[in-house]
Amino acid sequence: MDCKKASILMMMFLDNTISESDKLRLQNHLEECNYCKQEFSLLLESINIIESIEEIEPPSKIKDTVMSRIDTNKYKEKSKTRLWILWITVIFSMTTGALAYLVFNNAVIVKEILIPLLIKFVNFVTLTLPVLLVKIEENFFVLMGVGMVIISMLLSSIIILVALQYYVTEKLEIKFRGGFKF
Amino acid sequence: MNESDKEIVDKCLEGNGHLYEILVTRYQKKIYNIAYRFTGSKEDALDITQEVFIKAYNSLRKYDPNYKFSSWILKITTNYCLDIKKKKRVETVELNLDLQNNDTTVSAENSYIYKENQKAIYDAINALPEKYRIIIILYHNQNQSYNEISKVLNLPLTKVKNRLYRARLMLKEELEGIRREESEWIVKKLQY
Structure with a gap:
């Protein structure tokens, strides 16, 4: 075995990955080669010194300093707030979207079928609501305008809310365990 | 206290941030x-x-x-250490390793030589380029x-092995140099 191969085996020895047969080959080589023997002894000594460096105790204040500098409620607040905002956004978007769709595309159905039906139903129950509904029917187009204004205000506030959320919480980082990243 | 690291992380993410102190202690x-x-500095080590x-x-x-x-967390540590070194590139750090020799049976002379060799190795570790130094510390001192x-x-694994191989040889050469100086010094002393 040449010295180059012996050098590789020395490293394997230090890694504790050397086989018994290689260990024997290395041993035989070291008995014959003084240069490698000295090299191996120096290597072992260097590594022994590094491995014998004793660990020092960290200052006791580390834990207290870290705990005082972190926000222990960071994830509690964020996870709850984020989910609430998410749900509110979803519900509002769906409701206003559905309403807007109904108002814009089915105004005739709403006016001529749904509201009269509702009036007939409520007539049985109470006497006050029909009066109100009749008034709604009478002023349907005015109310529809007001409704659209409200809907557009709601939509724009939702958009602002989502945008704010996005920037404040670093690109809306909602990460569920298991790798799903919102 | 016997909860795994992952369980504690999960609980922290559920809002129980106070449990993080278990991980700090660990x-x-x-x-x-x-x-x-x-870094060779207790002050820097505390900050890091x-x-x-x-x-x-x-x-x-x-x-x-x-x-x-x-x-x-080790990854965060090594990145942070390397970043700090980049910022403090000009400063040279002295690796103070609390030279200790608990072996009371060795003679004063042997103890002196041991300490000298220890110091030589510490100096050699300090002199290693950072990419080698971090690997030798992690492998031989932190048992990673x-x-x-x-x-x-x-x-890549091959690069890690290669760097450790080279780092060991560098340290060995350093110790070899010290030994040579020692023997030259003894020869000179004998001549006078």
């Missing part, structure tokens, strides 16, 4: 020692350890539970495996 010694071996734990807590969502928490070092430093 890993503060390791992080502090690595930072100390790397604190910053690493704070940084880790604030990035807890980025922790991938498929990996060991210890590897993850090749795989762990590869993950922590984001290096």
